[in-house]
Amino acid sequence: MYHDNGNSGLSRRSVLKAAALSFAAPIAQGLAFSAQAKPDAPRFIDVHLEAKPGSAQLLDPGEPKTPVWGYNGTVPGPLLRVARGGEVRARLINSIDQPTTIHWHGIHIDNAMDGVAHLTQAAVNPGEVFDYRFRVPHAGTYWYHPHAHRAMQQDRGLSGLLIVEESEPVAVDGDIALAIDDWRLEANGETETRSLAGLHDSAHAGRIGNVLTVNAEPIATFQARPNARLRLRLCNTCNARVLQLRLEDVRVQLVAIDGMPVPPTPLPDGTITIAPAGRADVVVDVTGATATSSAITEVSRGRLLIARLDVRGEPVRDRALETSLSLPPNDVRLPNLKADPLVFDLRMQGGAMGGMPDVEVHGKRMSLRDAARQHRMVWAFNGKADAHDAPIFTVKRGRPVAIRIVNDTAWPHAMHVHGHHFVVVQRTEGALKPWLHDTVLMHRRETATLAFTADNPGKWMLHCHMLEHQMSGMSCYFEVEP
Numbered sequence: 356m357y358h359d360n361g362n363s364g365l366s367r368r369s370v371l372k373a374a375a376l377s378f379a380a381p382i383a384q385g386l387a388f389s390a391q392a393k394p395d396a397p398r399f400i401d402v403h404l405e406a407k408p409g410s411a412q413l414l415d416p417g418e419p420k421t422p423v424w425g426y427n428g429t430v431p432g433p434l435l436r437v438a439r440g441g442e443v444r445a446r447l448i449n450s451i452d453q454p455t456t457i458h459w460h461g462i463h464i465d466n467a468m469d470g471v472a473h474l475t476q477a478a479v480n481p482g483e484v485f486d487y488r489f490r491v492p493h494a495g496t497y498w499y500h501p502h503a504h505r506a507m508q509q510d511r512g513l514s515g516l517l518i519v520e521e522s523e524p525v526a527v528d529g530d531i532a533l534a535i536d537d538w539r540l541e542a543n544g545e546t547e548t549r550s551l552a553g554l555h556d557s558a559h560a561g562r563i564g565n566v567l568t569v570n571a572e573p574i575a576t577f578q579a580r581p582n583a584r585l586r587l588r589l590c591n592t593c594n595a596r597v598l599q600l601r602l603e604d605v606r607v608q609l610v611a612i613d614g615m616p617v618p619p620t621p622l623p624d625g626t627i628t629i630a631p632a633g634r635a636d637v638v639v640d641v642t643g644a645t646a647t648s649s650a651i652t653e654v655s656r657g658r659l660l661i662a663r664l665d666v667r668g669e670p671v672r673d674r675a676l677e678t679s680l681s682l683p684p685n686d687v688r689l690p691n692l693k694a695d696p697l698v699f700d701l702r703m704q705g706g707a708m709g710g711m712p713d714v715e716v717h718g719k720r721m722s723l724r725d726a727a728r729q730h731r732m733v734w735a736f737n738g739k740a741d742a743h744d745a746p747i748f749t750v751k752r753g754r755p756v757a758i759r760i761v762n763d764t765a766w767p768h769a770m771h772v773h774g775h776h777f778v779v780v781q782r783t784e785g786a787l788k789p790w791l792h793d794t795v796l797m798h799r800r801e802t803a804t805l806a807f808t809a810d811n812p813g814k815w816m817l818h819c820h821m822l823e824h825q826m827s828g829m830s831c832y833f834e835v836e837p
């Protein structure tokens with residue numbers, strides 16, 4: 356529901372116009388998504404997601420288009436919106452030429468619906484369908500993508516955002532979702548395939564693209580009225596690139612990480628780092644006058660313009676808001692580490708300059724050289740690459756878990772836990788914040804402890820979300836007993 360902040364001038368007509376952009380409207384390329392109040396989210400959605408070839412204008416206008424794989428042929432896939440506590444039904448139709456699944460990243464989902472091929476379901480073969488049906492217990496910004504073993508489908512464009520609306524209205528004038536992706540393209544617009552899933556990227560930083568897009572546009576443009584308050588949902592859908600985003604010439608506060616509310620935190624320089632698969636919700640107060648523009652840039656390697664917020668029209672209010680905005684809590688059970696936690700030690704090993712002498716691959720010990728040559732494995736957890744034969748640990752439902760991770764590699768990694776959010780209770784490099792995450796960026800050589808209550812029964816993946824690392828060994832699972 357649109358919520359008026361007291362002095363907003365947003366007309367009823369624009370509210371209705373916003374409602375007409377129904378939940379299933381894709382964040383289509385070419386569509387300048389203007390900042391408008393969000394519609395009431397339905398309690399139940401029923402969608403078809405057909406993984407199939409399509410094309411997208413990822414390079415600048417006038418340059419060749421890129422053949423992609425997209426849900427319903429679009430990149431990103433349909434933007435799904437559903438009310439907190441509501442239900443999603445989604446039929447996956449596989450119209451690409453390799454087996455696939457859909458994983459609902461960050462949702463505390465029923466395990467059978469988690470979409471991990473070979474672990475929670477059989478892969479869906481070309482021409483087949485699979486029906487997902489699940490509840491969404493927490494509000495926030497989530498996303499969906501394939502989780503088929505060692506397939507590079509996300510690189511081709513298969514991913515989309517899933518937004519779960521708060522039960523109480525959030526006082527913003529507009530809500531904009533930004534799926535930020537990078538692509539490694541040839542000059543003719545096609546995906547560069549020579550290095551796809553290659554050992555070099557795998558052993559180093561992963562596949563870093565040469566084209567960065569927002570909602571599959573080279574420079575996405577959004578509109579906002581002067582003094583408007585917007586919620587921006589930033590989602591890193593890159594294979595491996597750690598994004599450093601800067602929202603210029605606006606006032607920014609961080610209000611959620613990985614879907615979960617955090618105490619509103621002003622970002623004085625407007626800069627935020629998001630690891631692959633991570634999300635950040637920010638509240639932006641537009642301070643520029645009409646006819647100005649605010650830039651959204653990526654600043655990890657120089658300053659690259661990726662999107663623009665054009666300020667147009669009549670002011671929404673006399674001056675930009677300065678109040679902080681808190682999202683309602685999501686009621687995640689925090690871990691009580693005094694109550695007999697299961698403590699598990701996990702050592703991340705391997706990669707270039709890692710000095711890992713040998714490794715176990717599917718039950719056999721071998722030199723790293725043979726693992727790389729014969730199995731394309733270059734990383735390991737506790738000496739095992741791609742440890743999917745058995746759970747790395749098993750825990751009784753309801754017990755707190757503390758995973759003490761040592762990143763004994765020369766590379767950063769985006770560690771992701773399925774089915775749960777965790778708190779980083781100790782770390783040696785990054786800032787320690789009592790926030791919930793489903794993915795955390797671990798710095799090279801960093802030690803960190805991830806704690807959560809294992810309250811969701813089933814088999815849950817724990818892996819690096821840099822896809823090339825995941826594929827080449829940085830992947831395992833644990834089991835929560837019923």
Ligand code: C2O
Binds near residue numbers: 632771773
């Ligand atoms: Cu975003 Cu294992 O997934």
Ligand code: CU
Binds near residue numbers: 820
């Ligand atoms: Cu990694």
